[in-house]
Amino acid sequence: MKVISTNLGKATSILWNGKKEQTGIFKYPVRTSIVLEKNDVFKDTIIDRKHHGGEHKACYLFSANQYPFWKEKYPDLKWDWGMFGENLTVEGLDESKIRIGNVYRIGTALVQITQPREPCYKLGIRFGTQEILKQFIDHGFPGAYIKILEVGEVKVGDNLELVQESENTLTVQQFYKLLFSRSKDMDLIRLAVANEALPEYKRNRLKKHLQ
Numbered sequence: 001m002k003v004i005s006t007n008l009g010k011a012t013s014i015l016w017n018g019k020k021e022q023t024g025i026f027k028y029p030v031r032t033s034i035v036l037e038k039n040d041v042f043k044d045t046i047i048d049r050k051h052h053g054g055e056h057k058a059c060y061l062f063s064a065n066q067y068p069f070w071k072e073k074y075p076d077l078k079w080d081w082g083m084f085g086e087n088l089t090v091e092g093l094d095e096s097k098i099r100i101g102n103v104y105r106i107g108t109a110l111v112q113i114t115q116p117r118e119p120c121y122k123l124g125i126r127f128g129t130q131e132i133l134k135q136f137i138d139h140g141f142p143g144a145y146i147k148i149l150e151v152g153e154v155k156v157g158d159n160l161e162l163v164q165e166s167e168n169t170l171t172v173q174q175f176y177k178l179l180f181s182r183s184k185d186m187d188l189i190r191l192a193v194a195n196e197a198l199p200e201y202k203r204n205r206l207k208k209h210l211q
Helices: 064-073 121-127 131-139 172-180 186-194 200-210
Strands: 002-009 012-016 019-023 027-030 034-036 059-063 088-091 103-106 109-116 144-150 152-154 160-164
Touching (some): 059 064, 109 172, 121 131
Parallel strands (some): 059 088
Antiparallel strands (some): 002 027, 059 144
């Protein structure tokens, strides 16, 4: 896996349900490296810190391999890396293989995979239609958030080097599908509840299905 674009965003005004809001989802490639800090990316914009940023969502990774699928679906958009609001566009990122809890070295940063991205209406704003939310869920390749274990600098061309693979076999894609499935797989729920890399509140929500 290799970083092919580093992306930052500035506050952008949008209109949602007749109300003016701001969002940081409009991210674009930058020519410089970016610094992964404990709760966010240095010089990036996060407006809604209740749902973005923080220990378990400090930085968002999305796979460059998924871009052709979405470009075919939305050919009239002005495409560039960062379209999904990701800070790092990564070649070779495969959510069906990456385990939640895996630890990687990227540049000088040490990071841990924590959870998939769950789409909200702001992704629909970026794409010009809220239909993308269901499409994004159904497609099953949501990208991944990371926790920053060691603050560091990442640049284009840096590889994601696996330092430690999680003993818990739950993948990003398995957990993503579990979140949105009506019929919950009990074995996957047990894996999720036992996976300490996941935010505690997400594990607690799933515990009720085991009772």
